[in-house]
Amino acid sequence: MKMRDTFIKPMHPEGRRFVAIFAAITVVLFLVWEVLGWVGLGLTIWCYYFFRDPQRTTPTRAGLIVSPADGVVSLIEPAVPPAELGMSDQPLTRVSVFMNVFNCHVNRAPVAGRISAIAYRPGKFLNASLDKASEDNERNSLCIDMEDGRQIAVVQIAGLVARRIVCFVTPGTEILTGQRFGLIRFGSRLDVYLPDGVPPMVNIGQTMVAGETVLADLLSDEPARVGRTG
Structure with missing residues (x-):
């Protein structure tokens, strides 16, 4: 596994519009006050992380x-x-x-x-x-x-x-x-x-x-x- 894959996970499609909304708000916050923009960026990253959809290895033995x-x-x-x-x-x-x-x-x-x-x-x-x-x-x-x-x-x-x-x-x-x-x-x-x-x-x-x-x-x-x- 590459080091990048440890931190960057696939995102479920359900999360795309939420991340887009968070990102748009973040842009506005940067225009209002840079400190608020950084807060918004942190929340946008969290939103992406919330909707992560990593691969899993499922045991398949019967029972x-x-x-x-x-x-x-x-x-x-x-x-x-x-x-x-x-x-x-x-x-x-x-x-x-x-x-x-x-x-x-x-x-x-x-x-x-x-x-x-x-x-x-x-x-x-x-x-x-x-x-x-x-x-x-x-x-x-x-x-x-x-x-x-x-x-x-x-x-x-x-x-x-x-x-x-x-x-x-x-x-x-x-x-x-x-x-x-x-x-x-x-x-x-x-x-x-x-x-x-x-x-x-x-x-x-x-x-x-x-x-x-x-x-x-x-x-x-x-x-x-x-x-x-x-």
Whole structure:
């Protein structure tokens, strides 16, 4: 990898108009006062960085569930999947990955399969790290049917700053593990509802990389992992 590639990442097309707006405002700020112009330039660079879309190397071994988002595991708890998906009303293990405004916000499929349902629900814009954000905030939920007949729900949740959830796929789409399926603008969270009896292989506070970090293993009988912060 070239040194340039370490710092310069591809930008998702969704970010082009935002970067253009930031850049235009920056030009005006330079005309008004140079100090403000430099502030605007910094914000323009941040906006580009926010919409970065780096390549990821996804593990392809059967049974692996990968993280759908960059960020930190903020919650692991039993919860019922969103009712609008029409899935089981029994609690499943929910793993929440919180993305701050400096994380890459492109979302990737946790497993391969067929998207059987997508349901958008408007809502509030509470801090996405809070537990009640799963119920109260704007969200877009997807149900993925896997080859073995089991289902996984993945939910895009808007955050305190986020005001726009983007989804690139439609019901009936066949998706691959790690494939891009959406993004959320400016701070948010992704929830994954694991199939019944599948323990997570991550811990609260663990840093996740979308499309790469293994979140769980459908074929493993290993118990849920415990971790230590140090």
